[in-house]
Amino acid sequence: MNKEVIKNSEYKIKRSKIIKAKKLTEHEKFFEIALPNAECLDHDPGQFVEVSLFGVGEAPISISSSPTQRHSFELVVRAVGRFTNEMHKLESGDEIGIRGPFGQGFPVRILEGNDLLFVAGGLGIVPMRSLINYVMDNRRDFGKVNILLGCKTPKDMLFGDEVALWEKRMDVNFSCTVDRADPDWAGNVGLITSLIPGVTLDPNRTFAIVVGPPIMYKFVVKELLAKNIPERQILLSLERHMKCGLGRCGHCQIQDIYCCQDGPVFSYDKIKNIKGAI
Amino acid sequence: MQYLILKKDRLNDLISSLALRKKVVAPVKKENNNYSFEEVKSAKEISLEYIPTILPPKKYFMPQYETLVEYDISEGQKMDAVVEYENMILFGVHTCDLAGIQSLNIVFSDRPKDLNYLIRKNKIIIIGLECNKLCDEYATCALMDNDLPNGGYDLFFTDLGDYFYVHVNTQAGDDIVDETKLFEPSDTSHEKDLEKLREQKRKLFVNKFGIDHQEIPNIFDKSVNSPIWEDIGNRCLSCGNCTNVCPTCYCFDIKDVPNLDLKTGKRIRVWDSCQNETFAKVAGGENFREKRSDRKRHRFYRKFKYPVNRYSRFFCTGCGRCTRTCMANISLIDTLNQLIKENSAK
Numbered sequence: 001m002n003k004e005v006i007k008n009s010e011y012k013i014k015r016s017k018i019i020k021a022k023k024l025t026e027h028e029k030f031f032e033i034a035l036p037n038a039e040c041l042d043h044d045p046g047q048f049v050e051v052s053l054f055g056v057g058e059a060p061i062s063i064s065s066s067p068t069q070r071h072s073f074e075l076v077v078r079a080v081g082r083f084t085n086e087m088h089k090l091e092s093g094d095e096i097g098i099r100g101p102f103g104q105g106f107p108v109r110i111l112e113g114n115d116l117l118f119v120a121g122g123l124g125i126v127p128m129r130s131l132i133n134y135v136m137d138n139r140r141d142f143g144k145v146n147i148l149l150g151c152k153t154p155k156d157m158l159f160g161d162e163v164a165l166w167e168k169r170m171d172v173n174f175s176c177t178v179d180r181a182d183p184d185w186a187g188n189v190g191l192i193t194s195l196i197p198g199v200t201l202d203p204n205r206t207f208a209i210v211v212g213p214p215i216m217y218k219f220v221v222k223e224l225l226a227k228n229i230p231e232r233q234i235l236l237s238l239e240r241h242m243k244c245g246l247g248r249c250g251h252c253q254i255q256d257i258y259c260c261q262d263g264p265v266f267s268y269d270k271i272k273n274i275k276g277a278i
Numbered sequence: 279m280q281y282l283i284l285k286k287d288r289l290n291d292l293i294s295s296l297a298l299r300k301k302v303v304a305p306v307k308k309e310n311n312n313y314s315f316e317e318v319k320s321a322k323e324i325s326l327e328y329i330p331t332i333l334p335p336k337k338y339f340m341p342q343y344e345t346l347v348e349y350d351i352s353e354g355q356k357m358d359a360v361v362e363y364e365n366m367i368l369f370g371v372h373t374c375d376l377a378g379i380q381s382l383n384i385v386f387s388d389r390p391k392d393l394n395y396l397i398r399k400n401k402i403i404i405i406g407l408e409c410n411k412l413c414d415e416y417a418t419c420a421l422m423d424n425d426l427p428n429g430g431y432d433l434f435f436t437d438l439g440d441y442f443y444v445h446v447n448t449q450a451g452d453d454i455v456d457e458t459k460l461f462e463p464s465d466t467s468h469e470k471d472l473e474k475l476r477e478q479k480r481k482l483f484v485n486k487f488g489i490d491h492q493e494i495p496n497i498f499d500k501s502v503n504s505p506i507w508e509d510i511g512n513r514c515l516s517c518g519n520c521t522n523v524c525p526t527c528y529c530f531d532i533k534d535v536p537n538l539d540l541k542t543g544k545r546i547r548v549w550d551s552c553q554n555e556t557f558a559k560v561a562g563g564e565n566f567r568e569k570r571s572d573r574k575r576h577r578f579y580r581k582f583k584y585p586v587n588r589y590s591r592f593f594c595t596g597c598g599r600c601t602r603t604c605m606a607n608i609s610l611i612d613t614l615n616q617l618i619k620e621n622s623a624k
Contacts, residue, residue: 002364003345003360004397006361008393009393011359012347012359015357054355054543054545055349055536057534058532059561084561097357214564215564239564240558240566247388247390249529250529250557253552253558256583276567
């Protein structure tokens with residue numbers, strides 16, 4: 001058997017540096033990462049990277065920061081399996097491997113000039129934050145902005161400081177709900193779907209951006225359609241196991257779609273007839 | 279286009295002279311009417327008459343285990359991307375397996391290109407071998423139009439009694455002809471012998487499905503909710519045998535294998551199977567193809583529908599391996615016939 005080094009393999013990682021690591025909740029940890037030689041990741045909001053730790057493996061992780069932040073990018077990782085638990089042990093200064101960015105993110109050019117309705121459930125806020133902060137940084141390029149946020153309990157809320165800012169801004173309508181309140185909670189209690197009927201919007205010029213756990217999509221889409229938002233203006237980010245990121249390994253496949261290359265962001269009209277998509 | 283002949287009594291000279299230059303692999307008889315592509319040194323070891331080998335030649339193009347990356351984490355995430363390959367001559371590849379290799383070539387040269395596959399494939403010379411007889415009742419090569427050669431080889435041999443009629447298809451094939459000096463020119467009598475064989479084959483290789491394979495994607499369009507998927511799903515054991523032996527199944531997993539020092543190691547690509555229960559499961563616990571019927575349907579659609587959309591090509595070669603190997607006796611022929619029947623009743 002012969003062996004050769006290949007310079008431009010798709011499996012080559014970029015040796016990147018964690019420049020900030022911070023526990024956000026009991027299960028979620030925040031990482032700010034810089035690519036080598038101050039290279040810009042140059043991603044679109046909604047794309048993902050493959051994060052690598054040799055000896056442990058690789059995992060696809062959504063990018064949480066806006067591309068307007070050029071010197072670094074941010075990830076938020078929930079500890080659920082072997083890789084993410086190992087990743088939680090990492091701190092500022094540690095090295096980590098990055099491949100990507102991968103996939104089709106949110107179609108920012110198409111969204112420009114339109115009203116936006118963000119619907120984020122649970123960890124969905126993590127990828128959605130890349131677009132929300134992009135919109136905040138380019139606020140005059142977009143119409144009205146509504147943000148609906150849902151989480152299990154108040155202490156599960158991520159990015160509390162930023163959420164407080166969105167709440168305060170005069171150019172954003174913000175609502176939030178929790179499934180279960182605690183004694184200090186004075187806000188809404190209930191599922192995120194309960195917030196949608198109360199939003200005032202012009203359906204023809206509104207794009208809804210929905211990110212959340214798989215179970216959420218059916219119910220949220222129903223409410224959005226009830227608001228007369230056209231199917232092609234409902235954008236969903238689908239969760240699948242993007243093992244290779246290259247449209248090949250088969251794990252993220254939904255019928256003939258490879259989620260890692262054709263998605264993860266799809267408009268509802270493209271996937272509504274695809275069995276198993278949502 | 280060049281056609282030559284090789285006298286049968288020169289085959290051993292050919293194989294042994296090739297084996298001096300390169301690794302030669304060819305079909306070798308194993309127990310219980312099984313065959314396997316293995317390294318050979320002489321023609322004696324080769325089975326010229328064989329039914330599809332247990333594993334297709336896929337194992338040389340996309341090895342079950344292959345190193346993608348070598349790493350060293352003594353100081354950070356140091357790594358080199360590598361390709362492993364072997365110069366070899368693959369002798370005696372049937373037309374169904376040539377079609378399988380062509381399918382894999384398309385998948386791995388799709389963007390982003392897979393250099394590991396593409397570098398390795400160009401180190402392998404392929405010598406095809408025509409099937410004079412239908413191998414057994416499981417093959418559907420006549421339906422898939424793979425009973426006759428459709429390219430994808432350097433040289434192609436047809437056994438015509440005391441000699442092989444040889445199609446020289448590439449420069450690499452011509453180099454073998456030049457280097458070994460064992461081949462002789464052909465004339466019209468040889469051409470007639472070939473035509474006679476092909477005429478006989480038309481009677482043996484018969485599509486018994488009553489439809490052309492081009493109609494299958496339309497049938498699959500209407501078969502998403504067919505009861506057949508529940509039926510075969512109920513019988514399926516999710517063992518993954520069908521995907522392992524399939525010449526066009528290429529799904530994989532990527533794993534790290536640390537060395538004992540726990541500092542160095544390899545990142546490898548290994549065969550995976552969409553039939554495994556956890557194949558489409560995500561970290562959050564959701565499993566997008568939890569039911570065996572969903573996984574079975576997925577595999578059939580990946581042979582007869584999705585690749586036709588994407589590559590205008592069927593990823594079933596008709597080799598029959600999935601049926602031969604299935605422990606639950608799930609038959610590709612019965613499944614297709616059932617779908618055709620359901621569809622004609624509609």
